[in-house]
Amino acid sequence: MDVKFNNRDPVYIQVIRHFKEKIATGGYEPGQEIPSRRELANNLKINPNTAQRAYKEMEEEGLIFTEGNLPSRITNDPEVIRNVRKELILEAVHSFVASVQSINVPLEEALHLVKENYQRNKNEQEESL
Amino acid sequence: MIEVKDVTKKFGRKPVLKGVSFTANKGEITCLIGINGVGKTTILNAIMNLTPLNSGEILIDGERINKHSYEKIAFIPDAITMLPNMKISDAMRFMADYYQCWNQKRADEMIGFFKLNPNDRISTLSKGNTAKVNMLLGLAMDVNYILMDEPFSGIDIFSREQIADVFTSHLVEDRGVIITTHEINDIEHLIDKAVLLNEGVVLKEFNAEEIRESEGKSVIDVMREVYLK
Numbered sequence: 001m002d003v004k005f006n007n008r009d010p011v012y013i014q015v016i017r018h019f020k021e022k023i024a025t026g027g028y029e030p031g032q033e034i035p036s037r038r039e040l041a042n043n044l045k046i047n048p049n050t051a052q053r054a055y056k057e058m059e060e061e062g063l064i065f066t067e068g069n070l071p072s073r074i075t076n077d078p079e080v081i082r083n084v085r086k087e088l089i090l091e092a093v094h095s096f097v098a099s100v101q102s103i104n105v106p107l108e109e110a111l112h113l114v115k116e117n118y119q120r121n122k123n124e125q126e127e128s129l
Numbered sequence: 130m131i132e133v134k135d136v137t138k139k140f141g142r143k144p145v146l147k148g149v150s151f152t153a154n155k156g157e158i159t160c161l162i163g164i165n166g167v168g169k170t171t172i173l174n175a176i177m178n179l180t181p182l183n184s185g186e187i188l189i190d191g192e193r194i195n196k197h198s199y200e201k202i203a204f205i206p207d208a209i210t211m212l213p214n215m216k217i218s219d220a221m222r223f224m225a226d227y228y229q230c231w232n233q234k235r236a237d238e239m240i241g242f243f244k245l246n247p248n249d250r251i252s253t254l255s256k257g258n259t260a261k262v263n264m265l266l267g268l269a270m271d272v273n274y275i276l277m278d279e280p281f282s283g284i285d286i287f288s289r290e291q292i293a294d295v296f297t298s299h300l301v302e303d304r305g306v307i308i309t310t311h312e313i314n315d316i317e318h319l320i321d322k323a324v325l326l327n328e329g330v331v332l333k334e335f336n337a338e339e340i341r342e343s344e345g346k347s348v349i350d351v352m353r354e355v356y357l358k
Contacts, residue, residue: 007347010338011318041297046318047158048297050338 003044011046015054019063023074024085030076034064130154131176131274131305136185138171145171147329148185153322155273155305158296162313162352163326169309170207172326173276176307177204189274200230205267207279209259213252217245217262224266236269239300243291257288264292268300275301277308281315289315317348325355332356 003018005011022028035043041051055072058064062080066072075081100110131153138146145168153159161169174180176187178194187194189201211220217240225231240247243261254262260280267275281289295301296319310316313323317337325333332355337348346354 005318007317007349008341008345010342012338013342038297038299042294045293045297047321047338049157049321050318053338 005044005046011050012054012057015040015044015046015051016058016061016063019054019058020084020088023063023081024088028074030074030078030081032074033071034074036071130188130190131307132188133172133176134186134188136172136175136187137183138168138175138180139183145329146175149326149329149331150185151324151331151334153274153305153307156303157321158301158306158308158319159322159324160313160316160320161307161309161324161326162311163309164311167326168329169326170278173204173278173307173309176276177202179204201272202274202276203267203270203272205263205275205277205280207282209251209263211251211262211266213250215251216248217251218247220251220262220266221247221269224269228270230271232269232271235271235300236265239265239269242295242298242300255285255288257284257291260284260288260292264295268295272304274305274307277306279309279311281310281312293319313348313352320348323348323351325352327356 003014005014019028019034028034034040037051037055038048040046040055041048044051055064059066059072062077063075063084064072065075096114105113133149133151136146136149137144149168149172151159161172163169171180175182176189176194178196178198189198211223215223221233221236224236225233239245243258243265245258245261245265249258251259251262264277264280267277280292284292293315296306296316308316308320313320320337322334322336324331333351335351340346340348340351
Protein backbone atom coordinates (compact mmCIF):
# COMPACT_ATOMS: atom_id res chain seq x y z
CA MET A 1 0.00 0.00 0.00
CA ASP A 2 1.62 3.22 -1.09
CA VAL A 3 -0.06 6.59 -0.79
CA LYS A 4 1.59 9.91 -1.32
CA PHE A 5 0.18 12.34 1.20
CA ASN A 6 0.27 16.08 0.81
CA ASN A 7 0.96 18.20 3.88
CA ARG A 8 -1.98 20.55 3.75
CA ASP A 9 -5.11 18.41 3.51
CA PRO A 10 -6.23 16.57 6.63
CA VAL A 11 -4.61 13.15 6.50
CA TYR A 12 -7.84 11.36 7.40
CA ILE A 13 -9.54 12.87 4.34
CA GLN A 14 -6.67 11.71 2.14
CA VAL A 15 -7.00 8.22 3.59
CA ILE A 16 -10.74 8.17 2.84
CA ARG A 17 -10.02 9.36 -0.69
CA HIS A 18 -7.53 6.50 -1.12
CA PHE A 19 -10.17 3.99 -0.03
CA LYS A 20 -12.78 5.52 -2.33
CA GLU A 21 -10.44 5.19 -5.31
CA LYS A 22 -9.74 1.57 -4.47
CA ILE A 23 -13.45 0.85 -4.02
CA ALA A 24 -14.39 2.58 -7.29
CA THR A 25 -11.72 0.81 -9.33
CA GLY A 26 -12.29 -2.62 -7.80
CA GLY A 27 -8.97 -2.60 -5.94
CA TYR A 28 -11.13 -3.36 -2.93
CA GLU A 29 -13.98 -5.77 -3.61
CA PRO A 30 -17.35 -5.60 -1.86
CA GLY A 31 -17.11 -7.36 1.50
CA GLN A 32 -13.33 -7.54 1.39
CA GLU A 33 -11.54 -7.48 4.72
CA ILE A 34 -9.43 -4.34 5.29
CA PRO A 35 -6.40 -3.82 7.56
CA SER A 36 -6.93 -3.00 11.22
CA ARG A 37 -6.53 0.61 12.25
CA ARG A 38 -3.09 -0.14 13.67
CA GLU A 39 -2.00 -1.97 10.50
CA LEU A 40 -3.23 0.87 8.33
CA ALA A 41 -1.33 3.43 10.43
CA ASN A 42 1.76 1.27 10.16
CA ASN A 43 1.44 0.66 6.41
CA LEU A 44 0.82 4.31 5.58
CA LYS A 45 3.15 5.72 8.28
CA ILE A 46 0.44 7.87 9.73
CA ASN A 47 -0.70 8.64 13.24
CA PRO A 48 -2.88 5.82 14.66
CA ASN A 49 -5.47 8.35 15.87
CA THR A 50 -5.76 9.62 12.29
CA ALA A 51 -6.31 6.09 10.98
CA GLN A 52 -8.96 5.66 13.65
CA ARG A 53 -10.65 8.89 12.56
CA ALA A 54 -10.65 7.85 8.89
CA TYR A 55 -12.26 4.49 9.75
CA LYS A 56 -14.85 6.17 11.94
CA GLU A 57 -15.85 8.56 9.14
CA MET A 58 -15.93 5.75 6.55
CA GLU A 59 -18.10 3.72 8.86
CA GLU A 60 -20.50 6.65 9.21
CA GLU A 61 -20.57 7.10 5.44
CA GLY A 62 -21.33 3.40 5.05
CA LEU A 63 -18.16 2.70 3.05
CA ILE A 64 -17.00 0.08 5.53
CA PHE A 65 -18.69 -1.91 8.28
CA THR A 66 -17.59 -3.81 11.35
CA GLU A 67 -19.41 -6.72 12.97
CA GLY A 68 -18.53 -7.33 16.61
CA ASN A 69 -14.83 -7.89 17.10
CA LEU A 70 -14.23 -9.01 13.51
CA PRO A 71 -12.02 -7.07 11.11
CA SER A 72 -13.75 -4.24 9.24
CA ARG A 73 -14.92 -4.89 5.70
CA ILE A 74 -15.74 -2.94 2.57
CA THR A 75 -19.46 -2.37 2.09
CA ASN A 76 -21.54 -4.87 0.10
CA ASP A 77 -24.08 -2.22 -0.85
CA PRO A 78 -23.95 -1.71 -4.64
CA GLU A 79 -25.72 1.64 -4.25
CA VAL A 80 -22.92 2.98 -2.02
CA ILE A 81 -20.25 1.69 -4.41
CA ARG A 82 -22.03 3.27 -7.41
CA ASN A 83 -22.19 6.56 -5.53
CA VAL A 84 -18.48 6.47 -4.73
CA ARG A 85 -17.71 5.93 -8.40
CA LYS A 86 -20.07 8.74 -9.39
CA GLU A 87 -18.53 11.08 -6.83
CA LEU A 88 -15.00 10.47 -8.13
CA ILE A 89 -16.06 10.88 -11.77
CA LEU A 90 -17.91 14.11 -11.06
CA GLU A 91 -14.92 15.42 -9.14
CA ALA A 92 -12.58 14.67 -12.07
CA VAL A 93 -14.99 16.20 -14.57
CA HIS A 94 -15.42 19.25 -12.41
CA SER A 95 -11.68 19.95 -12.20
CA PHE A 96 -11.31 19.23 -15.94
CA VAL A 97 -14.08 21.68 -16.82
CA ALA A 98 -12.62 24.32 -14.52
CA SER A 99 -9.19 24.12 -16.12
CA VAL A 100 -10.54 24.00 -19.69
CA GLN A 101 -12.77 27.01 -19.04
CA SER A 102 -9.88 28.96 -17.57
CA ILE A 103 -8.08 28.76 -20.91
CA ASN A 104 -11.22 29.48 -22.97
CA VAL A 105 -11.42 26.22 -24.92
CA PRO A 106 -14.81 25.80 -26.66
CA LEU A 107 -16.76 22.72 -25.52
CA GLU A 108 -16.72 21.00 -28.96
CA GLU A 109 -12.97 21.30 -29.31
CA ALA A 110 -12.41 20.12 -25.73
CA LEU A 111 -14.65 17.08 -26.20
CA HIS A 112 -12.94 16.19 -29.47
CA LEU A 113 -9.55 16.32 -27.76
CA VAL A 114 -10.85 14.29 -24.84
CA LYS A 115 -12.05 11.53 -27.18
CA GLU A 116 -8.82 11.46 -29.13
CA ASN A 117 -6.66 11.46 -26.04
CA TYR A 118 -8.77 8.89 -24.24
CA GLN A 119 -8.57 6.50 -27.20
CA ARG A 120 -4.81 6.97 -27.57
CA ASN A 121 -4.17 6.28 -23.87
CA LYS A 122 -6.38 3.22 -24.00
CA ASN A 123 -4.55 1.87 -27.07
CA GLU A 124 -1.19 2.44 -25.42
CA GLN A 125 -2.33 0.68 -22.27
CA GLU A 126 -3.57 -2.29 -24.29
CA GLU A 127 -0.33 -2.50 -26.25
CA SER A 128 1.73 -2.50 -23.12
CA LEU A 129 -0.28 -5.41 -21.67
CA MET B 130 -2.37 13.90 30.83
CA ILE B 131 0.87 15.75 31.46
CA GLU B 132 0.21 19.40 32.33
CA VAL B 133 3.07 21.85 32.28
CA LYS B 134 1.86 25.03 33.96
CA ASP B 135 3.67 28.35 33.72
CA VAL B 136 7.05 26.77 34.41
CA THR B 137 10.10 29.00 34.81
CA LYS B 138 13.68 27.88 35.17
CA LYS B 139 16.94 29.80 35.42
CA PHE B 140 20.45 28.46 35.10
CA GLY B 141 22.34 30.90 37.27
CA ARG B 142 20.93 34.24 36.17
CA LYS B 143 20.08 33.03 32.71
CA PRO B 144 16.36 32.32 32.25
CA VAL B 145 15.86 29.15 30.14
CA LEU B 146 12.13 28.63 30.60
CA LYS B 147 10.06 31.78 30.92
CA GLY B 148 6.57 30.61 31.80
CA VAL B 149 6.10 27.50 29.67
CA SER B 150 2.61 25.97 29.57
CA PHE B 151 1.27 23.12 27.46
CA THR B 152 -0.46 19.77 27.83
CA ALA B 153 0.28 16.32 26.42
CA ASN B 154 -2.49 13.74 26.33
CA LYS B 155 -2.27 10.02 26.85
CA GLY B 156 -2.73 8.17 23.56
CA GLU B 157 -1.23 11.08 21.63
CA ILE B 158 2.13 12.07 20.23
CA THR B 159 3.07 15.58 21.26
CA CYS B 160 6.03 17.16 19.54
CA LEU B 161 8.09 19.97 21.08
CA ILE B 162 9.62 21.87 18.21
CA GLY B 163 12.32 24.49 18.30
CA ILE B 164 15.91 25.11 17.33
CA ASN B 165 18.64 23.90 19.67
CA GLY B 166 18.94 25.79 22.91
CA VAL B 167 15.30 26.87 23.32
CA GLY B 168 14.85 24.72 26.42
CA LYS B 169 13.34 21.52 24.99
CA THR B 170 15.59 19.17 26.94
CA THR B 171 15.18 21.27 30.09
CA ILE B 172 11.40 20.80 29.80
CA LEU B 173 11.82 17.01 29.56
CA ASN B 174 14.18 17.04 32.54
CA ALA B 175 11.64 19.09 34.48
CA ILE B 176 8.87 16.60 33.70
CA MET B 177 11.18 13.81 34.92
CA ASN B 178 11.71 15.78 38.13
CA LEU B 179 15.43 15.91 37.38
CA THR B 180 15.73 19.65 37.70
CA PRO B 181 14.11 21.91 40.33
CA LEU B 182 11.80 24.60 38.98
CA ASN B 183 11.95 28.28 39.91
CA SER B 184 8.17 28.54 39.66
CA GLY B 185 5.14 26.88 38.12
CA GLU B 186 4.13 23.24 38.41
CA ILE B 187 3.89 20.01 36.45
CA LEU B 188 1.04 17.54 36.91
CA ILE B 189 0.99 13.92 35.77
CA ASP B 190 -2.57 12.57 35.61
CA GLY B 191 -3.58 15.37 37.94
CA GLU B 192 -0.83 14.71 40.49
CA ARG B 193 2.11 17.00 41.09
CA ILE B 194 5.39 15.34 40.09
CA ASN B 195 7.08 13.60 43.00
CA LYS B 196 9.67 10.93 43.61
CA HIS B 197 7.32 8.21 42.36
CA SER B 198 6.73 9.89 39.02
CA TYR B 199 9.47 7.82 37.40
CA GLU B 200 7.18 4.79 37.67
CA LYS B 201 4.79 6.52 35.30
CA ILE B 202 7.21 8.04 32.82
CA ALA B 203 10.21 6.79 30.88
CA PHE B 204 12.84 9.16 29.57
CA ILE B 205 14.77 8.28 26.43
CA PRO B 206 17.78 10.60 26.27
CA ASP B 207 19.54 11.51 23.04
CA ALA B 208 22.70 9.69 24.12
CA ILE B 209 23.04 6.24 25.60
CA THR B 210 23.55 6.07 29.35
CA MET B 211 24.76 2.47 29.49
CA LEU B 212 28.44 1.61 29.92
CA PRO B 213 30.33 1.04 26.65
CA ASN B 214 31.56 -2.47 27.45
CA MET B 215 28.08 -3.75 28.33
CA LYS B 216 26.32 -6.04 25.89
CA ILE B 217 22.78 -5.10 24.89
CA SER B 218 21.62 -8.08 26.95
CA ASP B 219 23.55 -6.74 29.99
CA ALA B 220 21.88 -3.37 29.58
CA MET B 221 18.48 -5.06 29.50
CA ARG B 222 19.34 -7.09 32.63
CA PHE B 223 20.42 -3.90 34.36
CA MET B 224 17.08 -2.27 33.54
CA ALA B 225 15.17 -5.37 34.68
CA ASP B 226 16.97 -5.30 38.04
CA TYR B 227 16.47 -1.59 38.49
CA TYR B 228 12.89 -1.01 37.34
CA GLN B 229 9.82 -2.90 38.51
CA CYS B 230 7.96 -1.69 35.44
CA TRP B 231 10.44 -3.37 33.04
CA ASN B 232 8.61 -5.60 30.54
CA GLN B 233 10.99 -8.31 29.29
CA LYS B 234 8.50 -9.60 26.75
CA ARG B 235 8.27 -6.24 25.04
CA ALA B 236 12.06 -5.83 25.23
CA ASP B 237 12.58 -9.18 23.46
CA GLU B 238 10.02 -8.21 20.87
CA MET B 239 11.82 -4.95 20.21
CA ILE B 240 15.14 -6.75 19.72
CA GLY B 241 13.39 -8.49 16.81
CA PHE B 242 11.59 -5.37 15.64
CA PHE B 243 14.88 -3.47 15.35
CA LYS B 244 16.88 -6.54 14.24
CA LEU B 245 19.45 -6.06 17.01
CA ASN B 246 21.86 -8.68 18.29
CA PRO B 247 21.67 -8.86 22.12
CA ASN B 248 25.32 -10.01 22.25
CA ASP B 249 26.65 -6.83 20.63
CA ARG B 250 28.53 -4.49 22.91
CA ILE B 251 27.28 -0.91 23.30
CA SER B 252 30.69 0.46 22.22
CA THR B 253 30.52 -1.35 18.85
CA LEU B 254 27.08 -0.07 17.83
CA SER B 255 26.48 2.34 14.97
CA LYS B 256 24.74 5.62 15.80
CA GLY B 257 21.49 4.28 14.39
CA ASN B 258 21.66 1.08 16.43
CA THR B 259 22.61 3.03 19.55
CA ALA B 260 19.47 5.12 19.09
CA LYS B 261 17.44 1.92 18.68
CA VAL B 262 18.86 0.41 21.89
CA ASN B 263 18.02 3.64 23.67
CA MET B 264 14.50 3.46 22.31
CA LEU B 265 14.19 -0.17 23.38
CA LEU B 266 15.34 0.51 26.94
CA GLY B 267 12.69 3.22 27.34
CA LEU B 268 9.78 1.62 25.50
CA ALA B 269 10.16 -1.72 27.28
CA MET B 270 9.05 -0.08 30.50
CA ASP B 271 5.37 -0.37 31.37
CA VAL B 272 4.73 3.31 31.87
CA ASN B 273 1.96 5.64 30.75
CA TYR B 274 4.20 8.30 29.28
CA ILE B 275 7.39 8.26 27.28
CA LEU B 276 9.63 11.26 26.70
CA MET B 277 12.06 11.11 23.80
CA ASP B 278 14.80 13.66 23.35
CA GLU B 279 15.65 14.16 19.66
CA PRO B 280 15.13 10.50 18.68
CA PHE B 281 15.82 11.25 15.02
CA SER B 282 18.86 13.46 15.17
CA GLY B 283 22.17 12.42 13.68
CA ILE B 284 21.17 8.95 12.46
CA ASP B 285 20.85 7.42 8.99
CA ILE B 286 17.59 7.47 7.05
CA PHE B 287 16.82 3.75 7.43
CA SER B 288 17.24 3.90 11.18
CA ARG B 289 15.02 6.97 11.19
CA GLU B 290 12.35 5.06 9.29
CA GLN B 291 12.57 2.13 11.69
CA ILE B 292 12.25 4.42 14.68
CA ALA B 293 9.32 6.23 13.05
CA ASP B 294 7.67 2.82 12.62
CA VAL B 295 7.64 2.49 16.40
CA PHE B 296 5.16 5.35 16.62
CA THR B 297 2.58 3.63 14.46
CA SER B 298 3.07 0.21 16.06
CA HIS B 299 1.55 -1.44 19.11
CA LEU B 300 4.86 -0.79 20.93
CA VAL B 301 3.57 2.66 21.82
CA GLU B 302 -0.03 1.43 22.22
CA ASP B 303 -2.17 3.97 23.99
CA ARG B 304 0.61 5.63 25.87
CA GLY B 305 1.38 9.33 25.77
CA VAL B 306 4.54 10.34 23.96
CA ILE B 307 6.39 13.64 24.05
CA ILE B 308 9.22 13.99 21.57
CA THR B 309 11.52 16.90 20.93
CA THR B 310 12.87 17.71 17.51
CA HIS B 311 14.26 20.57 15.49
CA GLU B 312 13.23 18.87 12.27
CA ILE B 313 9.63 18.00 11.54
CA ASN B 314 9.82 16.80 7.91
CA ASP B 315 9.96 13.05 8.56
CA ILE B 316 7.24 12.97 11.14
CA GLU B 317 4.70 15.56 10.08
CA HIS B 318 2.05 12.87 9.55
CA LEU B 319 2.90 10.99 12.71
CA ILE B 320 2.26 13.58 15.38
CA ASP B 321 -0.98 14.65 17.02
CA LYS B 322 0.09 17.91 18.55
CA ALA B 323 2.83 20.44 17.89
CA VAL B 324 4.18 22.84 20.51
CA LEU B 325 6.35 25.56 18.99
CA LEU B 326 8.99 26.94 21.33
CA ASN B 327 11.32 29.86 21.10
CA GLU B 328 13.69 31.19 23.73
CA GLY B 329 11.92 29.63 26.67
CA VAL B 330 8.34 30.46 25.68
CA VAL B 331 5.60 28.56 23.86
CA LEU B 332 4.70 30.52 20.74
CA LYS B 333 1.90 28.21 19.62
CA GLU B 334 0.31 24.89 20.54
CA PHE B 335 -1.95 23.16 18.01
CA ASN B 336 -3.31 19.85 16.75
CA ALA B 337 -1.81 19.04 13.34
CA GLU B 338 -4.96 17.48 11.80
CA GLU B 339 -7.14 20.33 13.08
CA ILE B 340 -4.95 23.02 11.55
CA ARG B 341 -4.96 21.16 8.19
CA GLU B 342 -8.73 20.87 8.39
CA SER B 343 -9.62 24.39 9.56
CA GLU B 344 -6.90 26.44 7.86
CA GLY B 345 -5.50 24.19 5.12
CA LYS B 346 -2.01 24.65 6.52
CA SER B 347 0.79 22.17 7.01
CA VAL B 348 2.77 22.08 10.25
CA ILE B 349 5.64 23.68 8.38
CA ASP B 350 3.35 26.48 7.10
CA VAL B 351 2.45 27.29 10.69
CA MET B 352 6.10 27.16 11.77
CA ARG B 353 7.02 29.55 8.99
CA GLU B 354 4.30 31.99 10.13
CA VAL B 355 5.27 31.75 13.77
CA TYR B 356 9.04 31.82 13.48
CA LEU B 357 9.57 34.10 10.51
CA LYS B 358 7.05 36.84 11.15
